[in-house]
Amino acid sequence: MVRFFAALILAGFAVAESQAQVVSSSPTSSAAPQASPAASTSTSASRFEQLRKAFEQLSAEQQERILQNFHRWQDLSQDEKEVLRQRERVQRQKLDASLNEAYQKSGLQLNDEQRAQFHKRYLQERRRLEEQLVHDMQEKRQAGNAAIAGLSQISQLADALEALLKELYEKPKSINASTLRTVASAIDFLPTLLEQGRLPGADVAVHPRPDILVVDDEAISRRAISYALEKAKLPCTSLESPEVAVDLLAQRKWDLIFLDVDMPGMNGFELCTKLRSFQRNKTTPVVFVTSLTDFESRANSTMSGGNDLIAKPFLFMELAVKALVYLMRGRLAAK
Secondary structure (H helix, E strand, O other), rough: HHHHHHHHHHHHHHHHHHHHHHHHHOOOOOOOOOHHHHHHHHHHHHHHHHHHHHHOOHHHHHHHHHHHHHHHHHHHOOOHHHHHHHHHHOOOOOOHHHHHHHHHHHOOOOHHHHHHHHHHHHHHHHHHHHHHHHHHHHHHHHHHHHHHHHHHHHHHHHHHHHHHHHHHOOOOOOOHHHHHHHHHHHHHHHHHHHHHHOOOOOOOOOOOOOEEEOOOOHHHHOOOOOOOOHHOOOOOEEEHHHHHHHHHHOOOOOEEEEEEEOOOOOOHHHHHHHOOOOOOHHHOEEEEEEOOHHHHHHHHHOOOOOOEEEEEOOHHHHHOOOOOOHHHHHHHOOO
């Protein structure tokens, strides 16, 4: 439809331009009376008024596209304009030929007026079908983008899991209870993620930007966790003091929290118990990152409200995989 109106406006300007050239260049003939300047001006004004009304009926977006096309037309050379005019004439001749063939095959006896009306209705129906086709294609494209968005998350988790498995294969000494739990949780979650990704609009992307909090009194450990999260393109907020963390936890909700256990002033178990008392973070996943891997420490992590535990020293991809699983599970649960 936009293309039609653009052609209409451009054709109008072209006709007006060609008529002006003919009037200015044609010699005066006694056999063919010349149209008066007033009549020519009236015809041009009437045609311009029709174009103006048609233009005003369009949406702002369609008007903008037409103006852009008109500016492109003005930038063309005369030869390029002539090529486009010739192409338009050829298309119009093909359309007229196909209509004439349809008339002949139908056996209908139509006068010139009836044929003109039929031609007009044919063009209107053709434009309607073209607009419907464009609308259907846009809907399919949007649905496809949503599905691709869901599959991109599957790809993100699968790539991280593959990197972790490759590292475990190359370093079998790194295989322990913590890494096995991480691999098992990711494998169990992939079918759920795949099923949800097939649903229309089920974009389980880790967007908008997730809020991840890291609390550890050791700068090296904080940097290691941040680097592991960066591998999964996940930003985080790192804090050294558990007391400062309590204030932040009381003020806002977090999507995922990593805690050290052995910290001065308030250990990780106490901090976890404290944050569970805040309504905003009552169900926020908490993962302990600690060198304490004995049975008592694991029991305390669960009793204080923790969801998981990673043993130090940890593999960067292990922590990245675990973070992705918890974030994506949280987004699916929120839906």
